Amino acid sequence: GCCGWILVLISFLFIIPTFPLSIFMCVKIVKEYERAVIFRLGRIKDRKPKGPGLFFVLPCTDTFVKVDLRTVSFDIPPQEILTKDSVTVSVDGVVYFRIQCPISAVANVSNAHSSTRLLAQTTLRNVLGTKNLAELLSDREGISLSMQESLDEATDPWGIKVERVEIKDVKLPQQLQRAMAAEAEASREARAKIIAAEGEMKASRALKEASLVIAESPSALQLRYLQTLNTIAAEKNSTIVFPLPIDVLQNFMQRK
Structure with missing residues (x-):
């Protein structure tokens, strides 16, 4: 109102006689990442911030607050x-x-x-x-x-x-960490047992198929004996166990 305009006028009248000393009180600077909110007689001036750079304030009637816009x-x-x-x-x-x-x-x-x-x-x-x-x-x-x-x-x-x-x-909590670790370990052991059981089952099926093949061709068993003997000999062992075919022993027993 009128009182506000009178105070502003008094501020201008104070600035003019004291120029250029008053310029140091009126000119303010804000940086690129800052803004200034100016209050004139307690109200925000122009409803928008000032800056960056120079801006002008009136002594005694204006105050301002700097706001940093950086993250x-x-x-x-x-x-x-x-x-x-x-x-x-x-x-x-x-x-x-x-x-x-x-x-x-x-x-x-x-x-x-x-x-x-x-x-x-x-x-x-x-x-x-x-x-x-x-x-x-x-x-x-x-x-x-x-x-x-x-x-x-x-x-x-x-x-x-x-x-x-x-x-x-x-x-x-420490107790919960130990419980979770024990649960994870038990789960891994259970999976390991399941995998081992599945491996045994697959191995037994493979052995069954192999036995059927050997039953159809008895000479395959002799070839398997020779292959095993070759493997043992390749390891440079001082003692070699030579498996004797059971069929040969049966022939000797029948002759007696």
Whole structure:
């Protein structure tokens, strides 16, 4: 109103007599990655941020707040979470976000960075509380995407864009780790026994087929004896056991 215009006029009247000394109080600079939100008599000027570069403020009536637009990352402290299947785990993560609307980040929330950190911890608990242990260990990418969507939706009125959320580590209790290791070992042993049994079954079938072939041709058994003898001799053993065919012994017994 009129009082505001009078104060602005007084500021101009103060600047003119003290020029050029007043130029150091009126001209401000923000960097390429920064923006300045100017308040004139408590109201945001022009409803848009200033910068980068030079901008002009009036002493006594104008104040400004610098806002950093670069991407900021922070670690979510380890959180003790009770999963859907009643398992207590410790989970931590990392969040990347940036301010995309400086006006909202200054006017709608008292501390955008601190509020985002606290909200990330709460969101981590809420999202992981709906997952069981198997999903938590196997579907980290889906959990990270769900957290990012929840955080982005909640921080949108604050002018914050959540770019990425990652689950860093999932720590299980020692007793649960030992139980899972024992379960995995038992599962591997069971699979090994099944594979060995299948191998024995295939071997027995192969031996049965071989016996049928040898029964049809008795000379094949003699050839197999000679082949075994050749294998033993190739190993340079001092003692050679020569298998004598049973048919020869039967002929001698019949002659007696």
